[in-house]
Amino acid sequence: MPTTSPDLPELARAIKAWGLELGFADVRIADIDLAHAEAGLQAWLDAGCHGEMDYMASHGMKRARPGELVPGTVRAIVARMDYLPMTRGEEWRGEEAARQREPGAAVVSVYARGRDYHKVLRNRLAALAERVKTAVGELGYRVFTDSAPVMELPLAEKAGLGWRGKHTLLLSRAAGSTFFIGEILVDIPLPVDPPTGAHCGGCQACIEVCPTQAILGPGRLDARRCISYLTIELKGSIPEELRPLIGNRIYGCDDCQLVCPWNKFAQRASLPDFDERNGLGESSLVALFAWEEEEFNRRTEGSPIRRIGHERWLRNLAVGLGNAAASPAGKGDAAIVAALHSRAAHPSELVREHVAWALSRHAS
DSSP states (O other): OOSSOOHHHHHHHHHHHHHHHHTEEEEEEEEEEGGGOOOOOOOOHHHTTTTTTHHHHHHHGGOOOOHHSSSSSEEEEEEEEBBTTTTTTHHHHHHHHHHEEEEEEEEOOOOSSSSSSSHHHHHHHHHHHHHHHHHSSOEEEEEEESSSOHHHHHHHHHHSOOOOOTTSEEEBTBBOOOOOEEEEESSOOOOOOOOOOOOOTOHHHHHOOOOOEEEEEEEEEEEOGGIIIIIEEEESOTTTTTTHTTTTEEOOOOHHHHHHHHEEEEEBSSSSGGGGOOTTTTTTTTHTOOOOOOHHHHHTSGGGGGGGGGHHHHHHHHHHHHHHHHHHHTOOOOHHHHHHHHHTTTSSSHHHHHHHHHHHHOOO
């Protein structure tokens, strides 16, 4: 607990101002009572919708109880950081959708083209926490962003950063969904901010557009069918029946965000960290498939893509190349066929399997 008795409303105002100075677009405060979210979490886990993400189940209901994760916690400072690159224009959604229609284009989710958000947010949240500690004296806190067994989105909802869209992502009337969130659990009873209501109305665009029908209904996502899960979290073989549906998406998927009307309000990043690196917004499947492991590691240094490793990178690209080879525009493309043959005898069984599948798509 603090060594002094601060003016809590004034401290809350200062925290929000300091957050803006550190590059956050919005900072709000929530209590930590997430009892309302426990039943939904348990039902989702019981249905197996988390797939191979065992860490989602390993902590049980502790995810909905921040006070058990960090004893003494009474509040969460929740911050939003926009990630849409500063260079993107108003037509960015149309440009991304058009790129998905180019069979030979390699589509990487927009958020993953720059620096790893975990590092960016964690460092700035830690700086914010230190400012609070300096102001009040002793402070019990923990910083995290997608890195601890806590239900972050319900906390963000309680804090008023937005509401859960039907695709399960957080939506803001001021910024759509192209942002990251991070939290600081603290032991100071700061005044809390009110939640905002939901504003999706009768819109079903995100549900209807999902290529793999992973969104089972409003707020119900089966991760096992989600392209982001398949290309990032899944460690083994991608189910064959889902491979054709992945198209040319090789890391993540933005489809539900591209069709969301609220993303006409998407805000540009205030930091250069999320600018595109290594041409990941314009590269071809063939070009990226040629990266050897050393080049992959060098080019993805500091990137969230590094976490999947070179083997799964090639697996994902093989699926994209197979779909390109089966498309009218890619049928008979010598460069695609040559690229696939170059990896046909790869040491990894996982890569060989997906390359063989891709070549069969070319031959059919």
